[in-house]
Amino acid sequence: MPDWKRAIRERLDAAGQIVDDDIVDELSQHADAAYEAARAEGRPAEEAAQDVDALVVGWCSHAHALRRRPPRPAAVESPSSDETFWRRTVLHDAGYGFRLLKRQPGHTAVAILTMALGIGATTTLFGVADGVLLKPLPWPEPDRLVRVTETRLIGAFALFALAIAAVGLFGVLSYTMAQRTREIGVRTALGATPRDVVILVLRQAVTMTAGGLTIGLATAFGLVTYLSSLLHGVTAHDLVTFVAVPIGLTVVAALACIVPAKRAAQVDPVTALRAG
């Protein structure tokens, strides 16, 4: 079989055309396949070669159109990574998230308090529910001794508080993202990938959630301590409540972040810059 790759290269060179190696490779494969097909149909080798040669001539006369746009390089180089993973990601992210929030103290305070309220209320209610409803009383046959009728009510309150925390976080993040559309547009125009933008959003969300969790858990601890003096079985040292509830809420917070993060990643730089 003739060496089509070399033939194509020679013709392109003769025509003074510069074409990517990859493209020459692809065309020579096409030539090979066309030649083989012609031979398989029973055409003599010379005739098949002539046909394919005509093909090659056609390509070379349209060589100006045989170009793939090179992938756009990022205008801003990502920083070199000789720092450790911990310093580069976790600490850096926390610091950056904190600086972002400091720029809008009022907004941040409302956001964190909303979450703290939700988290505090949820933790308290779960603590009470766990102590009053789930743990067996220290008497034999406790079901004959007491009848608790508020089971569903307390559970419903706890779920309601959880919903408030989730909706609050979702709303606050969506609002923040809407305000930062222009900034994200600039970042995208400078070469930020959708992944970078999602990380940016998550960074801020994680910082806010951490703030909300701290305040919320402190409040809940205080409240449960107070309630434990009134209700039997409720203690402020209930590990299940103080570990499980924050983990659950962090998951909810992560879910609430996904929508604004994805939306932010799809911001079209041109629209964003014009709007701003």
Place this chain on the structure above:
Amino acid sequence: MPTTALERELRRGSAEVLILALLEDRSRHGYEIGRLIDQRSDGTISFHAASLYPMLYRLEDRGLIDGRWVEKAGQRRRRYYRLTAEGRRVLARQRDVWQNFFAALSRVARIRHA
């Protein structure tokens, strides 16, 4: 085959939807795309190979298809094209446009299509 201006324009206009449609179910390489268009249209629409690759590269630039080199044991590496999510949307839109166009043609000019 003498090529009229009408035929040329029709070929240019339909190239995109043909390529996208062929990549709908599976990824294919350039030669296969050209051959299938030729075969399935009984030679009525035959792409000049010179215009096939520029067309593929343009579709790739627009993010409708995605070309990748695939190496299989005992074979030369080949560039396979697959349809992207955006390509799928564009294909659906173009199908509608052609459908309406054919329906209108058959009503106005009494051109039937199967």
